[in-house]
Amino acid sequence: MCGIFCHVSKHRHVELSVEDADRLSRRGPDASRSHETTATAGGNVWLLTFSSSVLALRGSQTQAQPVVDEATGSVFCWNGEAWSFDGSRLTGNDTEIISKRLFHCVAARCVEEALIQVLSKIAGPYAFVFYDAKSSQLFFGRDGLGRRSLLISHGSSSNDDELTISSVAVSTGIKNAREVEAPFVYGIELNKPRLTINILPLIIQPPSINRTLPGPDAVLEDTPTAGATQDLIRHLEDSLLYRVEHIPTYTVLGQSAHPSRVAVLFSGGLDCTLLARLTHDVLPHDQPVDLLNVAFENPRVITARAAEQSKSGSTVAADAYESCPDRMTGRSSFSELTKVCPQREWRFVAINVPYKEFLEHKTTIVYLMHPHNTEMDLSITAALYFAARGQGEITSTSQLSEEDSPYTTTARVLLSGLGADELFGGYARHAAAFTRGGYEALIEELELDFTRIGKRNLGRDDRVIAHWGREKRYPFLDEVFVRFSLGLPAWEKCGFRPGKAVPKHFETTIVPERPEDLHPEKMLLRCATWQLGMKGAAAEKKRAIQFGARTAKMHGGRTKGTDLVTAIGDSADGI
Structure with a gap:
């Protein structure tokens, strides 16, 4: 970087x-x-x-x-x-x-x-x-x-x-x-x-999406084929190998004598947990991996919860950070990782951001995300900004690390699951497109999302994360992996099937008894995660970072994601 x-x-x-x-x-x-x-x-x-x-x-x-x-x-x-x-x-x-x-x-x-x-x-x-x-x-x-x-x-x-x-x-x-x-x-x-x-x-343009549609008499299985699942794991391992090997060791004065080289931006959701699980397979077991999990003190949520407790007569106050959806999911997936991959030292870094501290850094975040300037941009980049700083309390599987002690990651490489939703149909609008127009409409929506990812996300996120002297790497956006995933027919990516109702988003994780009953969004990734022993993570719902970390609507009122934040200059899209 x-x-x-x-x-x-x-x-x-x-x-x-x-x-x-x-x-x-x-x-x-x-x-x-x-x-x-x-x-x-x-x-x-x-x-x-x-x-x-x-x-x-x-x-x-x-x-x-x-x-x-x-x-x-x-x-x-x-x-x-x-x-x-x-x-x-x-x-x-x-x-x-x-x-x-x-x-x-x-x-x-x-x-x-x-x-x-x-x-x-x-x-x-x-x-x-x-x-x-x-x-x-x-x-x-x-x-x-x-x-x-x-x-x-x-x-x-x-x-x-x-x-x-x-x-x-x-x-x-x-x-x-x-x-x-x-x-x-x-x-x-x-x-x-x-x-x-x-x-x-450029001579080499990004590959085109596979527009193949199943024939009128085609009989599709409920899940992607075993071959597609194995190919996914192999391609993702190859992508990770480039991104985690040969990283120089970097130490911080007063920190662990066993510094980490790699960290995962870790909500505990499907994409990041799959990356963590496969990182274990390609990285030497003597190297620790940090799992950076961020949670915010959101005044709006706290006020709403206090009002509910007052009505119900409850006197038990929930922890502002530990009750964040991504914190609960993160700890659950961390526990599953330690059981499935006990050979490695996993360090769960709980990054707690008080509202006052967010306000102190807000001007810097707005400057870094510029020319993006909406409330949604701010809520997403605020979570990435503090996660990339990597300062929190550590819970480690090693006896050498002190539990719940202050910690700053030494990792200068951060792995991100960005791209998985765009490639494998992880957004609610993908399910809506399939319901509206079958595979043809789903393919159009997938192509739209992937072609605009650089303009909407990547540059903005790079500016915010690199501010801390760390480099974000995207295994799902490796050229070979992208070519593989775009080349798959739509039914090998998702579990959406004609004549089968698309279930609504679920609020709690229920681990099914068989992979056929997993949620259809990003079904190929779910099958791979299931096969790798992470059944709880395979069943996790998709949750946007601003809601999981509770950075959305921190100021209260009727704020919309499209509302503009305080501008530092006029902006325009494109060159």
């Missing part, structure tokens, strides 16, 4: 403000530096300022950024993880490997074509800025799914003589900052008097 800042202007080199420099360095606390250069071509002069910070997770040495090619003066800023290149796994420092390939492109007759060739062969999340000094061209973009944040904003004086590209919103252009859209590479020719952005599509 790294922080990227690039400013192009006809008037000035810029110096980051103290606040902007701090936000950038928080994303990459291991190294940072700046570089200034001038593009002079075609009678035009453009002043370029680059600044980057680095979170070192690859290779034996930290590669400081921006990377500058001494031969040509070209500049490269990289925020990503290149897991493989042209189908071959990359080992060592990927920044060094990719920068050398891009600097080699400078010698090509058509640098745009050579650049696209290189980027299209990368598997893994990334955002980048690359200045080709030889041709006076600036390129930038995000990977095909948009898994890393990159914002663009024009200067306030004119739309075409000043530009800022950055991982987070900065003061030089926050009012009109917007997400750089994937899956494209953008180019600017600096031999012209105005900044004109050209769009260069």
